[in-house]
Amino acid sequence: MTNTNELRKIKELACKAGNSIMNIYHTNFTVEHKADQSPLTMADQQANEIIVEGLKKEFSEVAILSEESRDDRSRLEEEYCFIVDPLDGTKEFINRNGQFTVNIGLVKHQRVVMGVVYVPVTQTLYYAAKGEGAFKENLQTGEKTRLMVSDRLEELVWVGSRSHSSEREAALIEEKQHLITETMSAGSSLKGCMVAEGKADVYYRFGLTSEWDTAAMQCVVEEAGGIFRQMDGSEMLYNRENSLNEKGFFVVNRKENIWV
Numbered sequence: 001m002t003n004t005n006e007l008r009k010i011k012e013l014a015c016k017a018g019n020s021i022m023n024i025y026h027t028n029f030t031v032e033h034k035a036d037q038s039p040l041t042m043a044d045q046q047a048n049e050i051i052v053e054g055l056k057k058e059f060s061e062v063a064i065l066s067e068e069s070r071d072d073r074s075r076l077e078e079e080y081c082f083i084v085d086p087l088d089g090t091k092e093f094i095n096r097n098g099q100f101t102v103n104i105g106l107v108k109h110q111r112v113v114m115g116v117v118y119v120p121v122t123q124t125l126y127y128a129a130k131g132e133g134a135f136k137e138n139l140q141t142g143e144k145t146r147l148m149v150s151d152r153l154e155e156l157v158w159v160g161s162r163s164h165s166s167e168r169e170a171a172l173i174e175e176k177q178h179l180i181t182e183t184m185s186a187g188s189s190l191k192g193c194m195v196a197e198g199k200a201d202v203y204y205r206f207g208l209t210s211e212w213d214t215a216a217m218q219c220v221v222e223e224a225g226g227i228f229r230q231m232d233g234s235e236m237l238y239n240r241e242n243s244l245n246e247k248g249f250f251v252v253n254r255k256e257n258i259w260v
Contacts, residue, residue, distance in 0.1 A: 003114065003129040006059075006106070010116045011125060013054040014102045015139070017047035017086055018120035021093070021102070025120070031094055039090045044068055047086035047102060055082050055104075062106075065239065067212045073241070081107050081239040085212035089188030091163045098122070099162060099187030105215030110237040115219030117189050126193045128223035134196055147224040149253035150198040155181045156257065159200035161207075162187045168206040176259060192217035195251045196224035203251040204260070206231065211243045217251075227252050231260050 024043040032040045048068035055064055059082070063075035066084035075081050082104060087093060089100030098121035106114035117126040126147070128134035134147040156176075160169055162185040173180060184200060192214075194200040215238050218228045230236050231248040252258055 003132060007114060007116070007127060007129055009054075009058050010104050010106070010114065011118075011127060013051050013058075014104050014116045014118035014125070016054070017050045017102045018118045018123075020046045020050055021087060021100075022120050025093065025096065039094055040068075041087075041090060041093065043093060044087040044090060048084070051084055051086050051102070051104060055084075063239070065211060065243065067210065071243075075239055076241060078239070079108060083107060083112075083211050083215035083238055085189075085210075085216075088213060089163075089190075092187035097162075097187065099190055101188040101190060103189050103212060103216040105212075105217075105219060105238070107215060107238040110239050111235075112215050112219045112222075112238060115216035117193055117216050117220060119190065126196065126220045128220045130219065130223065132223070134220045134223035136193075136197055145197075147196045147220065148198060149195060149221075149224050149226040150201055151254065152201050153254060153256050154179050156201040157181070157199065158183045159186055159191045159194050159203045161185065161191065161205065164205075164207050166206050169204055172204060172259060179257075189213065189217035192221050192226075192228070192251045195226055195253060196221045198253075201253045202257050202259075204231075204248075205250070206248040209245045209249070211238050211240065211245065214245060214249065221251050225253075227255060227258065229258075233258075233260075 063078040063081040085103040092099040102118040113130040123139040
């Protein structure tokens with residue numbers, strides 16, 4: 001598998017899915033709810049169909065784990081697996097604040113080796129391949145920049161979830177207020193990408209997420225020089241039997257900003 005060709009195809013699929021999402025974004029769409037009461041829209045479903053069908057066509061030998069598809073547990077036996085969230089931040093989509101993304105990650109032996117995060121509203125692509133760096137591309141202007149985390153150890157910018165903040169996050173902000181000068185809120189995997197590009201420095205998530213929320217973002221963060229770990233300091237692995245990220249995780253620019 002050649003990174004350049006794979007990455008190009010994955011980026012194309014993410015953008016195609018993003019265009020589909022935007023076609024629905026400006027309509028009076030309806031909102032359903034899944035068994036866990038999380039929201040679901042036609043945008044989630046259409047984007048999922050575009051990505052899954054596209055991946056099966058281009059990479060027929062690679063397993064797929066997607067939030068919006070029935071889980072085929074045969075993936076557990078596979079070396080490679082795509083981890084997909086066709087619309088990360090459905091609540092942000094419903095609220096029409098623009099802070100939602102399309103996430104496509106590729107893992108090999110449970111470790112993420114490629115990630116694409118697309119922001120449909122701004123037509124911004126974040127992407128990375130293991131050992132090849134992380135990049136941000138503005139599809140409107142064609143501008144492409146290499147991402148690098150900040151080196152700040154004080155006057156830090158904290159970014160947290162717009163829809164899923166917690167008391168433990170608030171307590172940590174209070175404890176480290178002498179180091180933090182600004183707190184920001186954002187939706188979806190944008191938070192990790194903000195750390196990757198140096199707009200934020202620390203992101204701690206104590207609550208539950210799933211593999212598809214973090215895989216693509218993790219690759220972007222790590223290739224930008226950031227640190228992505230579970231709250232107990234262990235490595236986040238993927239293509240697991242239990243797709244919940246039960247330990248929480250943190251994304252920081254420097255090891256000195258690991259506070260758990």
